[in-house]
Amino acid sequence: MAKDEARPSKPISGGSIGEANLPSTAAVALDGQARASASPFVEGVRRLRRSATAVVGAVIVGLLLVVAIFADVLAPQSPIASDQQHTFERPSWDYPLGTDQLGRDMLSRLIHGTRISLLVGVSSVLLALFVGVPFGMIAGFYGGRVDTAIMRVMDLILAFPIYLLAIILMVIFTPTAGLIGTMKVTGAIAIVRIPIYARLVRGSVLSIKEKEYVEACRALGVRDGWILFRHVLPNCLAPIIVTTTLGIATSIIVEATLSFLGLGTQPPTPSWGWDLKANVAFIQANAWLALFPGLAIFVTVLGFNLFGDGLRDALDPRLK
Amino acid sequence: MRIYILRRALGIIPTVLMITFVVFVMMRSVPGDPVVSLLGDAYTEEDAQRAREEYGLNKPIVLQYFIWLGKLVRGDWGASILTGRPVLQDVLIRLPVTLELIVLSMGVALVIALPAAIIGALRQNTWADYTATTAAMIGVSIPEFFIGVLLLLLFSIGMGGFLPSSGWVYLPGTCPSMICGAGLWGNAQHVLMPAIALGVGRAAILTRLLRASMLEVIRTEYVTTARAKGLSEGPVVFKHALKNALIPTVTVMGLQIGFLIGGAIVVETLFAMPGLGTFGIDAIIARDYQQVQGFALITALAFVVMNLLVDLTYTFLDPRIRYA
Numbered sequence: 001m002a003k004d005e006a007r008p009s010k011p012i013s014g015g016s017i018g019e020a021n022l023p024s025t026a027a028v029a030l031d032g033q034a035r036a037s038a039s040p041f042v043e044g045v046r047r048l049r050r051s052a053t054a055v056v057g058a059v060i061v062g063l064l065l066v067v068a069i070f071a072d073v074l075a076p077q078s079p080i081a082s083d084q085q086h087t088f089e090r091p092s093w094d095y096p097l098g099t100d101q102l103g104r105d106m107l108s109r110l111i112h113g114t115r116i117s118l119l120v121g122v123s124s125v126l127l128a129l130f131v132g133v134p135f136g137m138i139a140g141f142y143g144g145r146v147d148t149a150i151m152r153v154m155d156l157i158l159a160f161p162i163y164l165l166a167i168i169l170m171v172i173f174t175p176t177a178g179l180i181g182t183m184k185v186t187g188a189i190a191i192v193r194i195p196i197y198a199r200l201v202r203g204s205v206l207s208i209k210e211k212e213y214v215e216a217c218r219a220l221g222v223r224d225g226w227i228l229f230r231h232v233l234p235n236c237l238a239p240i241i242v243t244t245t246l247g248i249a250t251s252i253i254v255e256a257t258l259s260f261l262g263l264g265t266q267p268p269t270p271s272w273g274w275d276l277k278a279n280v281a282f283i284q285a286n287a288w289l290a291l292f293p294g295l296a297i298f299v300t301v302l303g304f305n306l307f308g309d310g311l312r313d314a315l316d317p318r319l320k
Numbered sequence: 321m322r323i324y325i326l327r328r329a330l331g332i333i334p335t336v337l338m339i340t341f342v343v344f345v346m347m348r349s350v351p352g353d354p355v356v357s358l359l360g361d362a363y364t365e366e367d368a369q370r371a372r373e374e375y376g377l378n379k380p381i382v383l384q385y386f387i388w389l390g391k392l393v394r395g396d397w398g399a400s401i402l403t404g405r406p407v408l409q410d411v412l413i414r415l416p417v418t419l420e421l422i423v424l425s426m427g428v429a430l431v432i433a434l435p436a437a438i439i440g441a442l443r444q445n446t447w448a449d450y451t452a453t454t455a456a457m458i459g460v461s462i463p464e465f466f467i468g469v470l471l472l473l474l475f476s477i478g479m480g481g482f483l484p485s486s487g488w489v490y491l492p493g494t495c496p497s498m499i500c501g502a503g504l505w506g507n508a509q510h511v512l513m514p515a516i517a518l519g520v521g522r523a524a525i526l527t528r529l530l531r532a533s534m535l536e537v538i539r540t541e542y543v544t545t546a547r548a549k550g551l552s553e554g555p556v557v558f559k560h561a562l563k564n565a566l567i568p569t570v571t572v573m574g575l576q577i578g579f580l581i582g583g584a585i586v587v588e589t590l591f592a593m594p595g596l597g598t599f600g601i602d603a604i605i606a607r608d609y610q611q612v613q614g615f616a617l618i619t620a621l622a623f624v625v626m627n628l629l630v631d632l633t634y635t636f637l638d639p640r641i642r643y644a
Contacts, residue, residue, distance in 0.1 A: 053457075156338065156342070159335055159338065159339060159623075160339060160342075160578070161577065161578035161579075161581040161582065161619055161623055162578045162579065162582065163578070163579070163581060163582025163583075163585060164343075164578075164581065164582070164600075164616070164619055166582075167585075167601065167604055168343065168346050168347065168350075168604060169346075171350050171604055171605065171607075172346060172349055172350050172351075174351055249461070253463050256463055256465075257463060257464075257465070257582065257586055260463075260465050260586060260589075260590075261585065261586065261589060261601060262605075276465065276466070276469065277465075280469060280472075280590065283469065283472060283473065283477065284477055287473050287477065290469050291469070291473070294463075294465075294466035294469055294470075295466075297463055297466060298458075298461055298462050298463075298466060301461040301462075301463070302457070302458065302461035305457065305460060305461050306457065309457070
């Protein structure tokens with residue numbers, strides 16, 4: 001595992017605490033001897049660039065990010081302005097992907113929909129990380145009653161079929177349009193995904209806290225918080241990064257599914273899941289309308305899955 | 321073993337109680353209540369108050385839960401506030417539809433995944449392997465409803481309505497009331513697309529996992545031994561390798577149950593099937609407390625029972641795993 005690889009380049013043997021605290025990249029720059037064996041980060045990036053899947057995934061994700069950031073410039077028309085003169089236009093030069101039942105340009109809706117998908121996908125995972133990781137670290141590090149209390153709550157969430165919980169949460173939050181609506185979806189998905197990170201981190205911490213370098217820190221009287229964030233956390237990053245990337249793919253699917261069920265971000269805010277659902281009704285005569293939002297979801301999820309797979313192979317060869 | 325099963329079966333009870341209780345509390349924190357939708361637009365506050373009293377909605381939430389539980393123990397699942405129909409009856413009408421969908425989709429998943437994973441692992445890094453892994457990668461990235469839409473385009477619209485795009489015909493013998501249509505061919509026509517839509521994603525996950533664990537198992541010494549003692553490839557693959565490779569796969573399949581229930585909701589919605597999924601989502605959106613409780617109960621039961629079955633499968637796959 002990457003944890004094992006990370007260890008040799010961490011100057012833990014015979015060094016001072018100050019030395020042990022150096023981030024691995026800085027250690028490479030300062031310590032001439034360490035340069036021969038590259039830092040795990042550099043090594044990881046090198047292996048990542050050799051993996052075709054990771055490169056393809058990274059390109060897809062990168063392009064989608066560009067589309068999301070420059071949606072206002074890239075979209076030829078407004079994604080929400082309806083035009084009764086041009087409903088159900090077939091794909092043409094004016095409307096490359098046609099128009100829907102309200103005469104809205106499909107391409108523009110898809111381009112703006114990228115924002116919602118990526119925003120919800122990435123921020124829900126980050127939110128789940130920021131709650132789940134500290135809880136997992138505390139549970140694993142301190143054990144005992146704290147561990148039991150935290151993990152009971154996590155198991156409670158895990159005991160639910162995730163869609164049942166996400167759907168009820170969305171009904172409680174009442175779906176709305178715009179940024180607030182997007183934040184509600186983000187929150188609902190994040191709550192459902194917190195235990196995944198808490199469990200993952202707790203598992204890693206349980207093994208890391210028994211290591212000599214943690215013991216050394218304790219012997220030197222280093223504060224717990226410092227040990228956790230400077231010594232324990234960096235050593236359980238590899239599985240976290242991999243799970244995060246693949247988690248974004250899952251979150252995007254969950255968002256699209258909630259939208260498809262009518263419980264995601266509400267119209268007029270463009271959302272792929274909603275667009276697909278709304279256009280299934282017209283599938284008989286206008287198949288492309290349901291096809292394009294579905295393709296958009298598929299390509300986005302594929303991008304994150306490919307990138308995540310590549311990352312896993314690069315950082316965690318044993319998990320392959 | 322028998323004691324273990326008994327203990328696990330008893331362990332189901334607290335989990336089910338917990339899930340139903342949390343759902344109970346959560347549903348009552350949803351803004352709005354079913355009385356308002358029951359009475360329509362024109363009602364006085366007194367009417368609403370009287371209705372709430374009638375359904376016991378004015379009592380403390382915990383008390384309401386215990387009343388629900390008390391009735392449940394006596395076999396009374398309550399009645400829908402909006403339609404007045406007994407919840408248990410509705411659940412029983414809809415259960416066979418969802419059960420058939422889930423069982424068939426798992427069948428679809430196995431039929432695709434077993435050969436794909438075995439061939440992929442035995443012929444690693446050949447075109448057959450690349451095809452299997454690429455297809456699996458695509459499979460895990462397509463949401464169920466998009467596969468459903470593609471199937472609709474292909475079989476329903478493309479082939480002039482060869483397969484119906486919505487509705488349901490019951491499997492003979494599963495229809496609990498006299499009014500529903502039943503027939504083998506009609507049932508097959510209706511269930512084919514939903515089962516494939518739900519099964520393909522599972523097939524992809526299974527393929528990826530099983531291929532990876534097959535690759536690991538096939539390099540172990542006991543497989544080499546089996547080959548060395550002259551066994552033909554068939555028994556080596558199926559009796560020695562596959563059985564051991566299935567263990568991690570079965571674990572993950574257990575974890576997939578939560579997604580399968582969500583997938584059933586989505587697929588049933590897309591194909592307008594009268595199953596538990598559509599029952600549940602409609603009930604949640606209409607805030608029909610009693611129906612939601614019924615849905616939560618049957619979901620929780622299915623969830624824990626399936627997890628128990630997964631654990632028991634281990635002993636079959638690996639006799640060294642024994643539950644005392």
